[in-house]
Amino acid sequence: MKIIEAVINKGEWLLDALKRIGYDMIPTNSIxxxxxxxxxxxxSEIHSKRNSIIIEPNVPVILGKLDENENLEAVYEKCEPYTIKKYLQMDIPFKKILTTPESFHKIRDAASSLGIDIYKEYFCLFDECEKVTQDIDYRRKIAQPIYDFFQFENKALVSATPLPISHPELEKQEFQKIKITPSYDYKKNLELIVTNSYYKRLRKVLDGLKDGKHICIFFNVTDGINELINNLKITNYKVFCSQKSVDKLNKRGIDKAYSSINYPLAQYNFFTCRFYSALDILLRKDKPDILILTDLRGAQFTMIDPLTEAIQIQGRFRKRGNDDITYNSLTHITTINPNIKVKTGIELSARITQFTDNYNLLKQQHDQETDKFKQEAIFEDMQSLKYQDLIDDKGEINPFSIDNLYNEERVKSYYQSADNLYQAYLSTNFFSITFSDVTECVGEDDIERLNHTKLEIDRRKITVQFLEKIHNEYEQGNITYEDKVFYIDYLKRQSEASYTIDAYNKIGKAGIELAQYKKSLIDKAVKLYNKEQAETLRFGSKVLQDIKEEFELNAYVPKNDIKKRLQLIFNEHSIEHKVVQDTIKDYYHVSESNSQNPPSFKLKAFKFE
Structure with missing residues (x-):
């Protein structure tokens, strides 16, 4: 694809940059x-001298544009066909229609019924085009207008953060990419905090912002928002989410929830993903403090893509006048998961091929089957295949669904380690990053995961992982001995952890793994270890010294008395060895007198002089 660079200077708008390369409006067949x-x-498109259909990712974006402009028609779920027809027949110079992807068909159908050829008479602008790739896995209809889009004679895709698109029509129709390149330093400050004590770190950051006028928290899980409001006892709040989530939150007593922007903002404002891009949030006086949250303990979909979503989130707040700084602070608090499985490109390609083969095999059986009931059964199986997630309404492979698979794995890979995420942020060239990796050997989140694990074997595995980490961190000099003791004591306070810790201290990770983390086998291994260890310990110098000092020579001492006194010495030294009457012979040369009452030993000489 041909790439054209268009320079933009500080204080200029998009059209200024486009005019520099010879365009007065957004050019057709462009990304x-x-x-x-x-x-x-x-x-610029709303005010251009042509008819336009602008596809926006969500309803709040459309409603925001309506408040700022006249003679716009908004088309979304609630819109009836007759209102669209009425607008199309209005006598105005240039018609401007804003629509969600899912409602685009209403415009097409209304225009067709009026004999209007929208593909010739309208320019189609697909705004925030990366959302199709990002959202199609849970929002299948977002790609519905794509066939229509490529039929327009004049059309363009636009975003500050476009993702690669594999759709073949881009090449067929010779699309070009216009890259807007600022001539000035536009980097924005961002603090990246990686933690495994999520709530502790969040409380600390929020405490530092307690005097802020508007704290705007971007967090893509309403259950998590509900939990935050309740746990932190937040009263001055507003939540912005889908209408379905509004209804759910209302039932839980979260009554200040809205499906579109509602001014004035509260001190604490929560936004789900439908508010991450395209929307303009206007604040007249006070700049916000922006907080982005990723909590992998409960929801993988709270992952934020540094290359797209982080950039879009900070851009929701519009500058006032010539002030380019639109917020006081921007912070991303996140957990990571080293155990996230990330598929390679080769793995994905193989999976897609297999999904397709599975479908084609069943389709062939379906087409060849003559029995009606068997044919229905095969069809039901076909509908449940993973392949169905990859096809569009016409039954053809949807390139955006394929792009989505690759995109998800890319983002997941960032959250395998703190450094991966940091490097991803650096690669954007958009942020000046303050990086804080405050991951602890054993954090609150780790303990929560341990305590929420139901199977005993799995709990032991997790405990051993933590013990290994503590040991390695200490050996590498990353924590002090006092830290090591603190973390182990922290672990010991958890249910049943002491058992695993004691076993680990004796037989180590290798021994516990060999015992398959099963209690019965661990007990046997520990018992054998104790026996072997006791044989060594009971001949240690301190034990020998205590035994030598305990008994006098050349005097008859009752056998049972010797046995008891020797057992006490073993107990004091934590030696798990059962003392019998003859055990004393391991330490002394003795003479034995069973005629004595009671039977006795005379200790003649200590063997370890």
Missing amino acids: LDKTLTGLGATH
Whole structure:
């Protein structure tokens, strides 16, 4: 694909950069990579001298544009066909229609019924085009307008953060990419905090922001938002989410929840993913403090893509005048998961091929089957195949669904380690990053995971992992001896952890693994260890010294008395060895007198002089 660079200077808008390369409006068959948010792409199209259909990712974006402009038609779920027809018949110079992807068909159908050829008479702008790739796995209809989009004679895709698109029509129709390149330093400050004590770190950050006028928290899970509001006892709040989530939160007593922006903002404002991009949030006086949350303890979909979503989130707040700094602070608090399985490109390709083969095999059986009931059964199986997630309404492979698979694995790979995520942020060239890896040997999240694990064997595995980490961190000099003791004591306070810790201290990770983490086998291994260890310990110098001092020579001492006194010495030294009457012979040359009452030993000489 041909790439054209368009330079933009500080204080300029998108059209200024486009004019520099010879365009007065957004050119057709272009992917417009704005680099920066808030350059006025949709604004320029709304005010362009042509009919336009602008596809926006979500309803709140559309409603926000309606508040700022006249003679716009908004098309979304609640819109009826007659209102669209009425607008299409209005006598105005240039018609401007904003629609969600899912409602685009309403425009097409209304225009068709009126004999209007939208593909010739309208310019189609697909805004925030990366959302199709990102959202299609849970929002299948977001790609519905794609066939229509490529039928428009004049069309463009636009975003500050476009993702690679594999759709073959881009090449067939000779799309070009226009890369907007700022001539100035546009980097924004961001603090990245990686932790395994999520709530502890979040409380600390929020405590530092307690005097902030508007704390805007971007967190893509309403259950988590509900939990935060309740646990932190937040009262001055607003939640912005889908209407379905609004209803759910209302039932839980979270009554200040909205499906579109509601001013004025509260001190604490929570936004789910439908508010991450395209939307303009206007604050007249006070700049916000922005907090992005990723909590992998409960929801993998709280992962934030540094290359797209992080950039989009900071761009929701529009500058006032010439002030380019639109917020006080921007912080991303995140957990990581080293155990996330990330599929390689080769693995994904093999899976997609196999999904397709499975489908084709059943399709062939279906087409050849003459028995009606068997044919229905095969069809039901076909509908449940993973392949169904990859096809569009026409039954063809959807390139955006394939792109989504690769994109998800890319983002997951960032959250395997703190450094991976840090490097991803660096690769954006958009942020000046303050990086804080405050991961502890054993954090609150680790303990929570341990305590929520139901199977005993799995709990032992997790405990051993923590013990290995503590040991390795100490050996590498990353923690002090006092830290090591603290973390082990922290672990010991958890249910049944003491058992595993004691076994680990004796037979180590290798011994516990050999015992398959099963209690019965661990007990046997520990018992054998104790026996072997006792044989060594009971001949240690301190034990020998105590035994020598305990008994006098050349005097008859009752056998049972010797046995008891020797057992006490073993107990004091934690030696698990059962003392019998003859055990004393391991330490002394003795003479034995069973005629004595009671039977006795005379200790003649200590063997370890």
